[in-house]
Amino acid sequence: MDEKKTLLKVEHLRKYFPVKSGMFKKDYIQAVEDVSFRIYQGETLGIVGESGCGKSTLGRAILRLHEPTSGRVVFDGVAIYDGEQKKQVPMLPYRKRMQIIFQDPSASLDPRMTVGEIVGEALTVHRPDLKGQAYRDRINELLETVGLNSEHANRFPHEFSGGQQQRIGIARALAVEPDFIVCDEPISALDVSIQSQVVNMLEDLQRDKGLTYLFIAHDISVVRHISNRIGVMYLGQMVELSESYELCSQPLHPYTQSLLSAVPLPDPEKTRAQQRVILEGDVPSPLHPPTGCRFHTRCPAATEKCSQCAPTWKEYRPGHFVACHRLEEGD
């Protein structure tokens, strides 16, 4: 694992959103709280969690689409964000290397631009040398890469189905030849029969172009399929991170265990025989998260200690990180 080149390093990243509560009081939604991990060159790191756990905010904070509150983000050896510094590095040169694919393809494509303009927009900023025929050729090449053809360049987004729109979104991300792409729930809005087409395409692109993905989704089966390693988030914090087969077969954190057991399998006998850990209640508000371990209010194995102090993020097996008191005590 040590020979692998680290492409992106995230250290103690925090992102708080200010909200007004009362006339003079200001509160903060702690969307991402003290998250650290690294992504190796050429791998896919999956992030799973339920809605409101901060997984999308994390993806955007890494790209500085949301400016982080504190912490450090190091991309290819350069600190693109450092909470200690007053002045941050300009992002423009890095935008070319880091891209994002959004969840809702119809909302992320400008309805008044043609597909050619959408895909080519980034080229006009990052590749001003491409002009005329060369520019058009590049757009056609990109459309073909994602399984569309050059005739589509003059059409508008509404003329396409959801799956095709997502392909346009992917072509746009690929336009500047990035190294790293944040895939923010790229297939959640698509039909089941189309999802697998897009998943396969993302895998092919990764193989052909040597891309590195941060793949964010709430559906653990998809994340399990596409990722080399998976991080599980709960209420703004990373609770477990491991190689994906190990995470799914031997989850250590009680939240991961219950999340995995809650997934219904498309196999009637197996899914009905499954032992479920059904969690009580709902996810608490990130405005006033529980003290200690944030999961303790719903954890089936919580003790008094869990409500008082936060567990530390430790490597329990090689490459398998967990934050849980139960493991600290060697249980």
Added chain:
Amino acid sequence: MDNNTNPSAGKLLEVRDLRVSFYTPAGEVKAVDGISYDLDEHEIMGIVGESGSGKSVEAYSIIGLLQNPGKVIGGSIRFAGENVLDYDEEQMRQFRGNKVSMIFQNPMTCLNPVYTIGNQLMEALTCHNKSVTRKEAWARAVEMLELVGINNAEKRMDQYPHEFSGGMRQRAMIAMALICSPKLLIADEPTTALDVTIQAQILELMKDIQKKTGMAIIFITHNLGVVAEICDHVSVMYAGHIVEQGKVNDIFYRPAHPYTRGLLRSMPRVDELEHERLIPIEGTPVDLLDPPAGCPFGPRCESCMKICLNSAPPMLEVGEDRHLSACWLHVKEMKEANRHG
């Protein structure tokens, strides 16, 4: 097809050759194009399909909630022997709530934000049953909230929908749907908007309530995992047609229609042991304004034959326990079997 319309014992709902069209400015959209199925009492039937397959439209036509420009243009829906499509407005009102009720995907858009939960629950009861006093209605509403696992039911009665979390709202919706003890509950993607841990809670609750009350459920979803979890019987819909129906085990272990097989193959599974490449269904979903002639799935089907593009396949029995599938391949197989046998 219409000679077995006598209500036989145990049969709750009989849908025969139902056709629903939407007359849009761009042309007629055949959202549901001739579907037939039976539902027994106490049975949970799943209707699976992708968006635009007509699964919700079909359910809305049972309960008379089709919106303009949608229209039922043919077929019959018999509930306990009576054709629901012949009901007038008043009969329909009585039918809804008392016999059939419905829960929806997004509980927040279905609950009225300016009334308390208690108010809305009691309204559902008093509206269908005029003789109930306020006090009785209150008691019944509290009882229902307790049934769906809401703690502090008395206190919760006075709260507004925004004070409930997503899972709690869906529970309140279920309580409201069940307050008049219907015989059939139509659940339209009830867990799609919920997180997977909350989905597990709601599925558990629905199974539990179904056992207690014995009602039948039509469960509409696109999630095959949920179907495997909760349903007894499954209908698979594609572009307004039921392409395959049967017992849940037959559908998952012995799928007959190429679309069903394709769907099952294309899904990533959390219990897969090693990385296998997904096998997607190629092509794009059907444009309902311009559906293909013949089999709706023909243009995307890997074993498409000449006949598939010209005429629609008949629904044939391919196994025991009402396992039906509409595909020309079955006709071909049967002919070959006859020739050799």
